[in-house]
Amino acid sequence: MNLPDYLIPASWQWIANALALALLAYAAIRAPWKHLSNPALQHVFLGSIVGLMVIWSIKAGIRPGLTIHLLGATALGLMFRWQLALLALAVVLVSITAFGMAGWQALGINFLIMGAIPVAFSYNLFRLVDSKLPNHLIIYIFVCGFLCAGLAISLSGLSAVLALSGMQAYPADYLLSNYLPYFILIAWSEALLTGMAVTLMTAFRPHWLITFSDKRYLKTGH
16 A cells, blocks of 8 residues: 555556546535534544544555555544545545655555545445344444454455556565465454444444444344
């Protein structure tokens, strides 16, 4: 993740940047802005962005473009829905790029890999669980928070591997044996931290989670 400019062919840059801009424009139009009318929630939203800026700056890597770090995409989706989550992650990515941790011409593909893909997966899994499984607090925390976060970052890593292989930046066998396995480790950390954060929010700050409802998830029945 955090792909540098020189690894990405110009055609990939144009296509990815166009897709990212279109997706962000659509997200801005559909975003639940009324949710941020509460000043306290505005502070939570901005604080989440600052927190993720710090988290994204703490990374490890083996070669250029082959870095790993926590994402926080699942937590943002549960807190603010997919639209605001995408906008927040775009601000995070622009910020770390401004500090030289990623390339400006790679903004589009980095956003798609580290923002759009994990947010889309997380929010759609939440909707599936919300509609098919019982409304239970444990299901919300474990499936929508813990499990979903681990799968989301793993999918992000797989997407990075496929992109790098497709661009012929690195051989596919090298990526599969020397890069993708690290996402097993980071996926556990992402899942654990997200699950803990969601647990704490449901207990002490349930209004921070736009997808959570006391009346639904704290029932002992169905």
